[in-house]
Amino acid sequence: MSEQPVFSQCFEIRGRDFANAGRVSTTVKSILKEIGMAPALVRRAAIAAYEAEMNVVLHADRGFLELKVSPGRVQVTVVDQGQGIGDIELAMREGYSTASDEAREMGFGAGMGLPNIRKNADEFEIESDVGRGTRLDFRIRV
Amino acid sequence: MRLEQIREILNCRVVTGHELLHEQVIYGSAADLMSDVLAFAQAHSVLLTGLANAQCVRTAQIADVKAIVYVRGKQPDDAAVELAKQLGVVLLTTDLSMFDSCGRLHACGLRGRSDLLRDASHVRTTGVQPVL
Numbered sequence: 158m159s160e161q162p163v164f165s166q167c168f169e170i171r172g173r174d175f176a177n178a179g180r181v182s183t184t185v186k187s188i189l190k191e192i193g194m195a196p197a198l199v200r201r202a203a204i205a206a207y208e209a210e211m212n213v214v215l216h217a218d219r220g221f222l223e224l225k226v227s228p229g230r231v232q233v234t235v236v237d238q239g240q241g242i243g244d245i246e247l248a249m250r251e252g253y254s255t256a257s258d259e260a261r262e263m264g265f266g267a268g269m270g271l272p273n274i275r276k277n278a279d280e281f282e283i284e285s286d287v288g289r290g291t292r293l294d295f296r297i298r299v
Numbered sequence: 300m301r302l303e304q305i306r307e308i309l310n311c312r313v314v315t316g317h318e319l320l321h322e323q324v325i326y327g328s329a330a331d332l333m334s335d336v337l338a339f340a341q342a343h344s345v346l347l348t349g350l351a352n353a354q355c356v357r358t359a360q361i362a363d364v365k366a367i368v369y370v371r372g373k374q375p376d377d378a379a380v381e382l383a384k385q386l387g388v389v390l391l392t393t394d395l396s397m398f399d400s401c402g403r404l405h406a407c408g409l410r411g412r413s414d415l416l417r418d419a420s421h422v423r424t425t426g427v428q429p430v431l
Contacts (some may be wrong), residue, residue, distance in 0.1 A: 175354075176353075176378070178354065178357070179354065179357035179358070179361065182361055183357065183360060183361065183386070186360075186361065196342070196363070197342075200342055200362065200363050203361045203362075204337050204361055204362060207337065207357075207358070207361045208337060262352075263333070263352060263354045264331060264332050264333030264334070264336075264350045264352075264354055264355060264358070265332075265333055265334055265354070266334070267332045267334035267335065268334075269334035269335070269337070269338050270334060272338075273334070273337055273338045276338070
């Protein structure tokens with residue numbers, strides 16, 4: 158699985174920057190569209206990237222998203238510095254959420270984010286260090 | 300169904316996107332939770348919501364939702380309108396309730412998620428595509 162990427166770009170995500178929340182994912186979506194990916198794949202990647210980006214905005218101090226496109230797949234890695242996730246199995250459960258009231262006012266925090274990333278991806282991995290941060294990887298086959 | 304028809308059926312005011320009212324949508328969904336929109340809304344659809352902030356517009360664009368109808372007379376805030384102009388999302392508002400809006404659109408032929416799942420199951424068992 159060590160395919161050479163034909164496109165690679167890294168974006169910064171700022172924690173609690175609600176005014177710009179989702180901008181990175183809008184850019185990822187237009188890049189994939191421009192590359193000529195199928196609309197259904199672009200939509201899946203955009204939704205998964207957006208859920209991951211919102212997690213950084215809502216729960217972390219800062220992070221970055223790296224997009225890598227190779228002939229066979231789209232890969233997105235999101236790494237953040239923040240509080241981390243104590244129990245990943247619990248966090249993956251639909252409906253489980255630790256989101257703030259502010260997040261809920263924005264329509265988020267229903268506990269659907271991580272399960273929805275897994276649903277839209279072909280491969281999904283997540284690891285976290287409490288008090289340090291979280292790293293999430295997902296891949297979608299082209 | 301064209302967005303123009305949705306405007307007529309729900310007696311909507313157009314906030315932004317007059318030039319896009321000829322566009323077609325196939326499905327409709329209703330939610331105030333953006334997580335639900337991301338998990339359950341269909342592409343080429345219209346979203347009915349009471350959540351009038353910019354995040355709703357961002358979510359719509361990510362999920363290929365072409366238009367948002369704000370129900371109960373809600374008005375999107377300035378940031379939402381600005382973002383909708385940038386991203387090409389049509390914004391409409393209606394004084395009707397969520398329940399009445401959904402009912403009227405469904406009665407006029409707009410499909411929902413359950414219709415989509417039923418159609419998919421119908422195609423699997425009969426091989427016949429539904430007429431949209």
